[in-house]
Amino acid sequence: MNIAVLGTGMVGQALAGRLVELGHTVTVGTRDVPATLARTGPDGMGNPPYPVWAQSHPQVRLATFAEAAAAAQLIVNATTGTASLAALTAAGAQNLAGRILLDIANPLDFSRGFPPTLFVKDTDSLAEQIQREFPELKVVKALNTMNAHLMVDPRRLAGGQHSVFVSGDDADAKKTVTGLLESFGHTDVIDLGDITTARGTEMLLPVWLRLMGALNTPDFNFKIVR
Amino acid sequence: MNIAVLGTGMVGQALAGRLVELGHTVTVGTRDVPATLARTGPDGMGNPPYPVWAQSHPQVRLATFAEAAAAAQLIVNATTGTASLAALTAAGAQNLAGRILLDIANPLDFSRGFPPTLFVKDTDSLAEQIQREFPELKVVKALNTMNAHLMVDPRRLAGGQHSVFVSGDDADAKKTVTGLLESFGHTDVIDLGDITTARGTEMLLPVWLRLMGALNTPDFNFKIVR
Numbered sequence: 001m002n003i004a005v006l007g008t009g010m011v012g013q014a015l016a017g018r019l020v021e022l023g024h025t026v027t028v029g030t031r032d033v034p035a036t037l038a039r040t041g042p043d044g045m046g047n048p049p050y051p052v053w054a055q056s057h058p059q060v061r062l063a064t065f066a067e068a069a070a071a072a073q074l075i076v077n078a079t080t081g082t083a084s085l086a087a088l089t090a091a092g093a094q095n096l097a098g099r100i101l102l103d104i105a106n107p108l109d110f111s112r113g114f115p116p117t118l119f120v121k122d123t124d125s126l127a128e129q130i131q132r133e134f135p136e137l138k139v140v141k142a143l144n145t146m147n148a149h150l151m152v153d154p155r156r157l158a159g160g161q162h163s164v165f166v167s168g169d170d171a172d173a174k175k176t177v178t179g180l181l182e183s184f185g186h187t188d189v190i191d192l193g194d195i196t197t198a199r200g201t202e203m204l205l206p207v208w209l210r211l212m213g214a215l216n217t218p219d220f221n222f223k224i225v226r
Numbered sequence: 227m228n229i230a231v232l233g234t235g236m237v238g239q240a241l242a243g244r245l246v247e248l249g250h251t252v253t254v255g256t257r258d259v260p261a262t263l264a265r266t267g268p269d270g271m272g273n274p275p276y277p278v279w280a281q282s283h284p285q286v287r288l289a290t291f292a293e294a295a296a297a298a299q300l301i302v303n304a305t306t307g308t309a310s311l312a313a314l315t316a317a318g319a320q321n322l323a324g325r326i327l328l329d330i331a332n333p334l335d336f337s338r339g340f341p342p343t344l345f346v347k348d349t350d351s352l353a354e355q356i357q358r359e360f361p362e363l364k365v366v367k368a369l370n371t372m373n374a375h376l377m378v379d380p381r382r383l384a385g386g387q388h389s390v391f392v393s394g395d396d397a398d399a400k401k402t403v404t405g406l407l408e409s410f411g412h413t414d415v416i417d418l419g420d421i422t423t424a425r426g427t428e429m430l431l432p433v434w435l436r437l438m439g440a441l442n443t444p445d446f447n448f449k450i451v452r
């Protein structure tokens with residue numbers, strides 16, 4: 001598939017790297033290509049800058065949000081939650097129309113320190129904000145409930161015996177995303193229902209963040225035992 | 227232990243029944259004893275009324291919130307979230323002082339229909355509201371992330387191979403509650419930290435409710451795979 005990954009941080013790198021490995025054609029989208037290529041220091045989380053990662057992934061093209069989206073059948077939203085709507089606006093509604101959006105972003109608000117709060121929740125969600133803003137985009141929320149390494153390689157923990165959720169209004173789009181998740185190694189993909197069910201998975205972040213503190217590692221995941 | 231269970235609904239019945247079975251002395255607390263004993267119809271969830279349950283549990287005494295709390299070392303808050311502060315106020319601050327409160331209530335707001343929203347979240351929690359209102363009470367949030375049958379008998383699902391969380395400011399109170407949970411059959415009790423971490427577990431309810439819809443059963447639980 002021709003896939004655009006919007007976002008050059010740890011999540012974008014993990015997704016782009018894995019998708020290329022699986023044989024997809026991948027373009028990473030960014031706001032400002034020269035600025036991204038000029039980065040030399042680690043990001044706020046201590047991850048190496050995009051140019052360092054790009055050196056070991058020569059098959060991945062870097063382009064503007066709009067160029068990346070225009071060529072893609074499926075778009076991955078791997079931007080920070082606070083920047084997601086602006087990134088998609090920069091991509092352009094005409095370049096999003098009819099595409100599937102795998103939305104991984106979480107509406108985290110770090111303005112009051114750590115742990116972050118959520119800037120939208122309970123009666124609305126970031127996924128719904130995106131769906132409302134771009135009605136011709138087929139938004140599927142998934143993967144936002146685990147760390148980036150587990151997103152793309154779930155077998156590295158307990159042989160992949162844990163769960164991932166999908167939420168979205170378009171059944172075919174959910175089927176495509178589910179297939180992609182299974183190609184990553186996910187074995188328990190739970191379809192929660194329409195896009196409003198993303199409220200549930202976005203609201204998992206507060207307990208996820210506290211679990212990371214209590215367990216002293218981000219290497220864990222939720223399994224729905226039934 | 228001498229234990230008060232505040233609340234006569236399904237959760238209160240499940241807790242009281244299991245605690246008596248384990249040899250504890252249990253008093254169920256209610257707002258209005260004659261009114262509770264006069265109930266003949268099922269509750270809003272279709273569960274039998276308290277008097278029917280009480281017939282098969284003659285060892286469990288029914289008393290006012292205040293009488294039940296006064297005699298107890300540990301108090302279980304099994305009231306509806308919207309009624310919890312009023313029930314504890316009726317119990318009386320002097321009857322709560324120094325006691326451990328195992329708080330199971332969730333801040334569910336059904337006023338806008340199903341699924342319910344949360345009337346407190348993200349920057350505060352019901353557990354914290356209770357702790358602030360009754361500073362001498364040792365509040366421990368736990369068990370609010372699963373159905374009542376699993377709370378008291380986790381082995382009925384996957385041999386008990388799933389997780390339960392505790393949040394609270396008092397280490398000894400958390401130790402007592404952890405012991406109680408283990409006596410129910412819980413094997414993976416995760417201490418998330420202080421009482422503010424209850425924000426995380428109370429915010430699990432939105433995904434729990436959507437999972438119940440998607441799986442068409444309340445018989446599931448979260449396991450933290452790590």
